[in-house]
Amino acid sequence: MILQFHRAEDVDRVLPMVADHLRADRVLAYPTETVYGLGSAPTVPALDALALLKGRPRGKPFLLLIDGRAMAEAWGLLFPPAAEALANAFWPGPLTLVLPGGEGKLPDALRGPEGGIAVRYTGHKLIARLVSGLGRPLTSTSANRPGQPPSPGAERIAAVFAPEVARGELLILDGGALGHVPPSTVVDCTGPQPALIREGALPRAELRRAVGRLAP
Numbered sequence: 001m002i003l004q005f006h007r008a009e010d011v012d013r014v015l016p017m018v019a020d021h022l023r024a025d026r027v028l029a030y031p032t033e034t035v036y037g038l039g040s041a042p043t044v045p046a047l048d049a050l051a052l053l054k055g056r057p058r059g060k061p062f063l064l065l066i067d068g069r070a071m072a073e074a075w076g077l078l079f080p081p082a083a084e085a086l087a088n089a090f091w092p093g094p095l096t097l098v099l100p101g102g103e104g105k106l107p108d109a110l111r112g113p114e115g116g117i118a119v120r121y122t123g124h125k126l127i128a129r130l131v132s133g134l135g136r137p138l139t140s141t142s143a144n145r146p147g148q149p150p151s152p153g154a155e156r157i158a159a160v161f162a163p164e165v166a167r168g169e170l171l172i173l174d175g176g177a178l179g180h181v182p183p184s185t186v187v188d189c190t191g192p193q194p195a196l197i198r199e200g201a202l203p204r205a206e207l208r209r210a211v212g213r214l215a216p
Contacts, residue, residue: 001165002154005031005173011126014173015133021171022046022134027053027164029143029157030130031175032065033123034094034183034201035150036143036157038170039065042075042136044107050139053164055146061110063096063118064137067128071137072119076105082214083189089210091121092128094184094201110139116190126175142183153177187216 003014018028025046028039038054040046042064050062066072069079069087078101079087086097098116110117120140122128131138142150143157151157154174164170185202188195196204196216207215 001168002158002172002174005126005175008126008129011129011133015130018130018171018173019134022138025049026168027170028138028173029154029161029170030127030138030173031124031178032127032140033092034181035178036153036175037065037140038143039138039140042106042110042139044109047107047109047139049169050141053161053169054141056141061112061118062139062141063120064106064110065120065122065127065131065140066137067132068092068121071131072099072121075102075137077101077117077119080189082187082194082211082216085211085214086187086189086194086207087121090202090207092123093121094123094181096120096184096186098186098188098190098197100190114188114190116188118186120184124175150183 004010022041027050030037040050077099083097083099096118098118100116102117106117144150154172157172158165161170183200185200186197188197194216
């Protein structure tokens, strides 16, 4: 099923259906400030369903979208000095931070090899409002099969994942076609010094201009 998702009132309209869908450990496709994403509730059964639908090997974690730092902290995630500075400078926006913490509150399947959990305060206002309405983070990965480019819009997602849509496993929020925006920049903040994992929409030079020595 495809639901229109262009205005603030659309969030209120789709929220009950999206909440029920996610509570059943099913997968949601939605627009972000970078590319369309696939996501689920942050539970083990939902993560398994997302990995199966995506065709992603086990052990490769997904990131979390949040509606602000308070939500991340409510789920036990910690902000070392570099993470705090980067979040203050670039959130909401296309910056993903790998944070320590979350033990006992978030599944270990979300952890990367460095032991942290990747989190982004999304700059897409409607998705941030949706996450706020859900009251918990939404997992995220690009809406494509492995090895294929991210889908630019809802119709392409519906075509790529036609069997899953037909079975009711995938619900799609249509936020219109997205431009060719790079994925988010990813910074690991779990160690003594921050490390740049992926240079995306925010180049390293911009990070350093904003927070100086606290940048990777």
